[in-house]
Amino acid sequence: MMRQSLEILQAPALELRQLVQQELETNPTLEEESPDPSLDESEEQAAEHDEELRELEQWDEDYREEQILAGQHVGRNREHEELQEHLYDSIASPLTLASHLQEQVATAPLNRGERQAFDILVAALDERGYLDISLEDIALDNMLSLDDVETAYSTLLTLDPAGVGARNLPDCLLIQLQRRGYASHLATTILDQYFDPFIRNRRPDIARALNTSVAEVNKAAELIATLTPRPAEPFSEDDSRTINPDMTITCDESGEFTALLNESVLPRLRVSRYYKDLLSEESSDKETRGFVRDKIRAGKFIIQCIEQRQETLRKIAHQIIQRQQPFLEAGISALRPMTMQQIADAIGVHETTVSRAINGKYTITPHGVFELRRFFTAGFQSADGTDIANTSVKTRLAALVASEDGAKPLSDAKLSKLLDDEGLTVARRTIAKYREALGIPPTNLRRKHQ
Numbered sequence: 001m002m003r004q005s006l007e008i009l010q011a012p013a014l015e016l017r018q019l020v021q022q023e024l025e026t027n028p029t030l031e032e033e034s035p036d037p038s039l040d041e042s043e044e045q046a047a048e049h050d051e052e053l054r055e056l057e058q059w060d061e062d063y064r065e066e067q068i069l070a071g072q073h074v075g076r077n078r079e080h081e082e083l084q085e086h087l088y089d090s091i092a093s094p095l096t097l098a099s100h101l102q103e104q105v106a107t108a109p110l111n112r113g114e115r116q117a118f119d120i121l122v123a124a125l126d127e128r129g130y131l132d133i134s135l136e137d138i139a140l141d142n143m144l145s146l147d148d149v150e151t152a153y154s155t156l157l158t159l160d161p162a163g164v165g166a167r168n169l170p171d172c173l174l175i176q177l178q179r180r181g182y183a184s185h186l187a188t189t190i191l192d193q194y195f196d197p198f199i200r201n202r203r204p205d206i207a208r209a210l211n212t213s214v215a216e217v218n219k220a221a222e223l224i225a226t227l228t229p230r231p232a233e234p235f236s237e238d239d240s241r242t243i244n245p246d247m248t249i250t251c252d253e254s255g256e257f258t259a260l261l262n263e264s265v266l267p268r269l270r271v272s273r274y275y276k277d278l279l280s281e282e283s284s285d286k287e288t289r290g291f292v293r294d295k296i297r298a299g300k301f302i303i304q305c306i307e308q309r310q311e312t313l314r315k316i317a318h319q320i321i322q323r324q325q326p327f328l329e330a331g332i333s334a335l336r337p338m339t340m341q342q343i344a345d346a347i348g349v350h351e352t353t354v355s356r357a358i359n360g361k362y363t364i365t366p367h368g369v370f371e372l373r374r375f376f377t378a379g380f381q382s383a384d385g386t387d388i389a390n391t392s393v394k395t396r397l398a399a400l401v402a403s404e405d406g407a408k409p410l411s412d413a414k415l416s417k418l419l420d421d422e423g424l425t426v427a428r429r430t431i432a433k434y435r436e437a438l439g440i441p442p443t444n445l446r447r448k449h450q
Helices: 002-010 013-026 043-069 078-089 097-105 112-124 135-141 146-156 169-180 186-193 195-199 203-209 214-224 273-280 286-323 325-330 340-347 351-358 390-402 412-421 428-437
Strands: 030-032 247-251 257-261 269-271 362-365 368-371 379-381 387-389
Touching (some): 002 013, 013 286, 112 146, 169 186, 203 214, 286 325, 390 428
Antiparallel strands (some): 030 269, 362 368
């Protein structure tokens, strides 16, 4: 049951539909309500259905009493709840980069602060497996000590796949070379000191600078070609997967935003009347009653898990609307910093529950379809005290570069100054990291010669 609960919480709408379909095929006591409104229950039928549910609850009580008499009952004491949570957390789920990293660090000698920092670092990795947020920002945004964050980051860099946690492409490739034992190889020198000429294929220039032959540089290039520029790629989901948003956020005439969950693909389940009657028949043998009772309990559990999933998504959607209204009104440039811990505290659940609930899920917004994870990001504070998300800073940075004079491209220092003039203080080194994350070349490669 714990496995089903986790799968239902994490599954996007279409995957949940498949999970429910599998349950319908294996649990004969479950049935799908008709989608035809004309066949909806009357008030009298609904009252009868509620009475049947109360009867089911009584059957559950009877079942627990049978367990007590048989000496098999486990009380809902604190110890049992802790065990149940442990089982829930230890359930295997589809292998992702995050779960792969967490498995490797499970036995690492990290203290509580370092482990919390590690979890945040993993969550901050981009789709390539790179970390483009400074350790100082992570420590500040999450009220952690910089020492804990640095220790966690050092641990991250030792894990598989090699290169995960790198700051940029050359950093990623250098980590892989060092891991393979090529720390003193020509390829390492090229990546470390001549990366820009290398990506521009200026191999003769590199050979002259290093006082070696072009043939040797070519051999080094062949070694570099065996490296992985995107360490997270093997763990990424199939990009061809159809996206079916789990919710839609709309704005009404009064300017108020509301979220509507996409329940059209989710079947409405109920326990079959036939099997409830069968369970209540005195003529049914003990083995049949036991089988039906177990299946009904399993079916009710599935129904409750789906309801809990939907309720958790509703609460998260409400928090997104409350905290990201500037984005809903103005677009990605107005995205605000928001952490999973903030949402978890607001809705009364653990941070991992929020992470599982938003896993692989999307929402339709007035500005397009967005993955829910995109709303969770660290950020900066502007001169007037307004919180600005990293995503918004990157968007503004890209806009500045797009409008620059090609003959006189903006340096990282100049970009930092322009942002500072707009009331947003971003260090030059941070500008460089964001520029690399956006795939924007350095100044010398952006200059257009006339």
